[in-house]
Amino acid sequence: MSLESFWKRAGKSQKSSTCSSPSSRNLPIEEDVVTPIDDVDIESPNDDADVVSPNNDAVPVAASIPIPENTTQSNPNASVESDDTRIYDVHLLPHDPGKRIPILEYPATDRDAVRRGYITMKRCDPRTHNFPRRKIGGMRRFNVAWFDKYDWLEYSVEKDATFCFVCYLFKDKVDSMAANDCFIKGGFRGWNKIGRFNIHVGGLGSLHNLAYEKYNFFINPKTSVAESFFTYTTEAKLQYKYRLTYSLKFIKFLLSQGLACRGHDESEDSWNRGNFLALLTWLSENNSDVAKVVLSNAPGNNQMTSPLIQKDLINCCAKETTRLLIDDIGDDYFGILADESSDVSQKEQLALCLRYVNNKGKITERFLGIVHVKDTTALSLKSAIESLLMEYSLSLSRVRGQGYDGASNMRGEINGLKTLIMNETKQAYYIHCFAHQLQLTLVAVAKDNDDCIWLFDQLAILLNIIGVSCKRREMIREIQSQHVLEALDLGEIESGQGLNQELGLGRPGDTRWGSHYKTVSNVTSLYATIVKVLEKVGSNKLYKDDRVKAITVMSTFESFEFVFMIHLMSEIFGQNDKLCQALQRGDQDIVNGMSFVTLTKEQLQQMRDHGWEEFLHLVLSFCAKHNVEAPNMDDMYVPRGRSKRFFSKVTNLHRFRVEMYLSVIDLQLQELNNRFDEKNMELLICMSCLNPVNSFAAFDKQKLMRLAELYPEEFPTNDMTMTALRHELGFYINDMRTDARFGDLKGINELSMMLVETNKHTSYKLVYLLIRLALILPVATASVERVFSSMTYVKNKLRNSMGDQLLNDSLVTYLERALFARVSDDDVLARFQSMKTRRMLL
Structure with a gap:
């Protein structure tokens, strides 16, 4: 096909796709280039607004570059919209x-x-x-x-x-x-x-x-x-710079707050012009100096407010923020944390975060970018990660740790993502996200024990009765407020900032960390309130559908068995919740994370062996406070609300202590031991020798030498490096144990920062390299989960057509606000000027 016929066919296709929205035709025309034909804004095909072409015809903002037919095969990023038109996105140019x-x-x-x-x-x-x-x-x-x-x-x-x-x-x-x-x-x-x-x-x-x-x-x-x-005159160029600078400052403010810049209709007579134009209009109305150079007082084709200008500035802000991240990594090693999730428009997005040790010796996790993937196969995910890293001249060969969830496409031993990456980089060791593993143990306990299944079934019925109605939720709020006021008058509770907050009843979720603990904890705290709500529902004949259900649930809710189980779940899940919160810290290291797991197991074992009397006293006190009848532990057990034929004839003591208390704790310990099998990994056993706790009591020279052998690229066995490391370890441990500044360290992250602070990382370069490699191994994918939480905030139902590039740029500037605050306006404007041929040059 000739180029002329190609353009002819492409022109027809483009013409047929033009938008005829009246609101879009009223947008002001803004020319920002010198050439007769304006630069085309390159954006994702499903962007969130329309722009106006030079001839005042509205065209989709996804105006893209058609390319010849024979280029589609050679470029994986070219996407076909129809038989006549190929679309190529400049943002997806292969690096x-x-x-x-x-x-x-x-x-x-x-x-x-x-x-x-x-x-x-x-x-x-x-x-x-x-x-x-x-x-x-x-x-x-x-x-x-x-x-x-x-x-x-x-x-x-x-x-x-x-x-x-x-x-x-x-x-x-x-x-x-x-x-x-x-x-x-x-x-x-x-x-x-x-x-x-x-x-x-x-x-x-x-x-x-x-x-x-x-x-x-x-x-x-x-x-x-x-x-x-x-x-152009100097004054004209100065006014141009003022307009551009004001636009940039407002965009930076909106991006740092995660707010939308664009509006549905940005014409002058619109009441919904968007946050960007609303802020600019407000400033011009309250500042005469600003009003002289912006909006109506600026040239009609050079106001620096069009959708194209806004997106160019947003992209420049994101690129400069990421540049600071890349400069912070330098040529050092790093780990990757990745996961995929669908956004509000049901597009699968892959989020990638980097984990590295900065120049102060502190472990850091930063968001690199988000990529739209057409499928979630391991090969597709690897290709997306590789292309995103290569965009910033980062190589998979520098990866020294991988952190994902437990999905088969991630952790598969044959074709999983972690295997594909380890085939290229042997030292990119994979760690299954600790927080995901912990959640799996909680779900297993909730679904594998009959008494736990019964408890959560009763909670589900309870939440269906009082949790789905706005009127009943309002009842809970009113009764809860009355109880708080009464308790304050009696001096049972104290007032203060953050105390006595309003509690809600949410459903536990298999993929929501800590949701099981939150549910049982809130039900326990709101026990008296829930009893009164059930009384009102059960005694009011107007609630025809739920009246009988409320009476039935009340019978179970006031039983000793229910109170016992919900307290048991609250205690066990509470121990695990402390571990969950510790694992979600971005500066948590793998050695400290494993020690938290060990500590949790020890506490559960302590509760199993010596905690029965204390726990029973807690349950009996709660029953006495809320008028719940407690059985005699020497009597024979009689199930309440369940048939006797499914239970053996035992005493209450045996039933509650052995079949419920010990059984559930044993199941939780078993799940923790099965899920957290990293303690058997030679890599982590060797890394634990770096722990500085108790004056480096875990130090083992032979295991640290073995650790070095697991990284042959950094410590080649046929080199003098291993001999130098052996001698350096001897000097290192003697120095650390005699230096008082290293006596109270709590983990290898603090050790790394203290080595940099005292400048001893230059004296023990090889040992410091081992410490950095240990810190790079990821603990949990909490940083990636935060990306998805922010994605639902940035790209919501009202902005569901936001393009992929704009979504990525908005997330980078919002999530990395600390880095974004360090971005210079001059750097952003310089990048903005170099993106296209601008009408004026600064």
Whole structure:
């Protein structure tokens, strides 16, 4: 198909997809480019608003670059909308040069947009990648120092080859014969012939230097003919900068709060113009200096408020925030935490967080980005993770830890995501999320013990009666308030900030951490309130449907058996809840996490062996307070609300102590031992020797040497490194035990920070490397779960058509607010200027 026929067909398809919404046609026109044809805003195909084209026709904001038919196969990111039109998103340009589409295969009118996309992304220089060795004149591999020597050089992880960045972008403006150069087509891999780099550069008139000249003119338009033709006064440029700066400041404020910038209708006569324009209008009405340069006092085609400008600024803010994250990691190792979940528009999103040790020695977890995946197979997830890392020149070869949930596509031993990554990076050890494992133990206890099943069935009926009606919830609030006032008058409780909060009745969920404990704890706290609500429902004939149910539930609710079981679940789940809260800390390390698990097991064992008397006294006191009849423990057990034939003839003491109390605790201990089998992993046994608690009592030199052997890339066995580590460990432990500053440390995270604070990490570099590797191993995926919680806030039902790129940018700036606050306005504006050919240059 010829290019002319392609454009003709694509034009028809684009015309048929235009939007005819009256509100969108009233949007102000904003031209921000010098060229006769405006730059096309590249956004996800289902973005959340419409924009106006230069001819005042509304077109979808997802205006994308159609590409020739033969490019679809070579680019996995090209998506087909119809038989006549191919859509290519500039935000999805592959960073790896080995995966790129040749620049000549793009339509000529779209190449500048593609060039700017790659220039903004910068050349692909994965300096931290573990470059493979090849046998060519000896065992040779790519030298990372070549990146500094040749600023045009980029490396393809996919092909293990080098390419020329400027020649790829501008070879069509120099000579089509340049395509025969291996630095442009196929890639150069002759690591034993580095003189070819200089041959490629050539003399002053070489094709490379001509392309480099075009590159410099392109990134610095102040020296171009177009810039010389369009001249602007200093005052006009100053006003342009003011308008752009005001727009940026409001966008930064809205992003940091997770609020929407855009409105449904941003025309001047609209009452719903969005937060961004509302704030700008308010400021202009209250500040005369601002009013002089914005909105109606600005040129109609240069107000810097259009949807395209807003999204460009949002994208720049997100990119600069992520740049600070990448700079913080540097060339160090890191771990990955990933999970997938559907957003409000039922699109599967993969969230990726990085775990690393910063320059202060503190373990840190940061959100890198979110990617839309069409399916959740292990191969698709690995490809998405790899492409997201490569976008920022990060390599899987630097991954030293993986943290996911227990899904089969994640932890599968043959084709799971963790296996696929470990096949490439042997030291990327996988840890099943501790918080997920703990939740599985709670669910198992709730579903595997008959008495626990009975308890939660009764709770489900109770919640159906009083938890689904607004009137009955209001009853709970009123009665609860009365009880609080009475208790305050009697001095039974104290008042203060955070005390006596209103409690609700939520259903326990299999995937919601701590939900089982919250349910049983709130029911126990609201026991007297629930009794009164059930009395009102059961005695009021107006509640025809629930009156009989309330009477039946009341019989069970006031039984000693129910009170006993709900207190038992509250005690067991309460012990586990402390562990759950500890595991969700972003700075928690794997050794400390395992010690928390061990401590929880010990406390449950202590409760089993010596806690019966204390627990029974607690239950009997509760029964006496709420007028619940307590049985004589020496009498024979009689079930209440259940048939006798399903229970053996035993005394109450045997029934409540052996069949209920000990049975449930034993089941919980068994589940904890089965789920948390990491204690048997040699890796964690060796890492526990780094624990500084009790004056480094767990220190074991031989196990730490074995730990080093598990990381052969960092500690090669045929090198002097292992000998140096053995000597260094001897000096290290003697120094630590005699230095009072290291005497009260509580974990290896505190040890790492103290080593950096005292500058001893430079004296014990190899030991500090072992500590960093131990800290990188993830404990829980709480950071990823927080991403999904924020995703439902940022992309809600009212903003369900938000594009993937805008969603990612909004989440980055919202979740990493601390980094975002450090982003300079000048850096954002500089990136904004380089994205497209702007009308004015700052």
